[in-house]
Amino acid sequence: MQGQKIPATVITGFLGAGKTTMIRNLLSNAGGRKIALIVNEFGDLGVDGEVLKGCGAENCTEDDIVELTNGCICCTVADDFIPTMEKLLERDERPDHIVIETSGLALPQPLVAAFNWPDIKTRVTVDGVITVVDSAAVADGRFAEDHDRLDAQRQADDALDHESPLEELFEDQLTAADLIILNKADLLDATGLEAVREDIAGRSRRSPSMVTARQGQVPSDVLLGLGMESEADIGNRKSHHELEHEAAHEAGEDHHHDHDHDEFESFVVEAGSIADQVAFVDALKSVIAEHDILRLKGFAHLPGKPMRLVIQAVGARIDSYFDRPWGSAEDRATRLVVIGLHDIDQAAIADAIRRAAKG
């Protein structure tokens, strides 16, 4: 029974899967619901929050959007998330629905578990966990690591007891889901999409529903109102790490390592103004490929253009578009967040991007 509890939807999914795009779309067709949004992002520039604030939806104004940028929400539940929720619940005007976008690197499990905290549990319930998938990235084998290579690495280094960090996180996000959105369906044909569906079904230990989508377009009645009370079912959604921990405990072994984000790194590159937009985007493509950058996003400044240019890259795919005029108090400059695996060469990437900016 949910009673008068406010429903909260947790939206998760790997970097660049299309979470923000789907939420933007949801805000513009929310069926009259007043929505409060909590946006968590990995990386020091609040790009997602900025993009969402820019969409001007009446049912979710700038005041209804809270950004949590102190790292991944799964690691800052007690310090960041719980106080944010409490503040939200004290507001005079209660939202009809709360939507939480996790960072692309967050494990949803600790966040869902937080809804069992006594102060939260009496007032809010998890309506559902929705995992957004970049179907094209799955089809490209982005999350199917080369197992032979990993096995060889493990044999060479006994301390490596993990699957690849990408694959493990991807599967943990699937395992937490009540509903999986196979997004970016426009980039695949029917056969390709079917193969992705089978691949995903084989990776989740539960059997959540799946819906295909283009540009995150899913009717709000499909996304909201699932009524799952997911916080009551966290025992069935354990992450790889929790399962390893339990197995070690049963075997009487020590297994002490916390979930952290050491496998991934993010940094911001400042690059002044862009001399030539087309040449810059082309050069970024090469930098991304050469350094195996997982995600790159931010805003760029072009002299003579009153609008800021949004840059969004997911693997080799780059989108760029002007979203709104620069504010008078804003510093017109190019700032990009770069996210990659931990051994990414920050100095070389920053140099290459600055060189690309100069044209």
Ligand SMILES: Nc1nc2c(ncn2[C@@H]2O[C@H](COP(=O)(O)OP(=O)(O)OP(=O)(O)O)[C@@H](O)[C@H]2O)c(=O)[nH]1
């Ligand atoms: N072709 C295609 N591109 C999409 C689709 N959905 C989103 N994108 C693009 O994918 C990029 C990433 O989308 P976002 O919505 O920012 O992804 P996200 O999951 O919020 O990203 P992070 O917050 O960084 O993890 C953007 O350039 C989007 O325009 C889709 O269905 N098809």
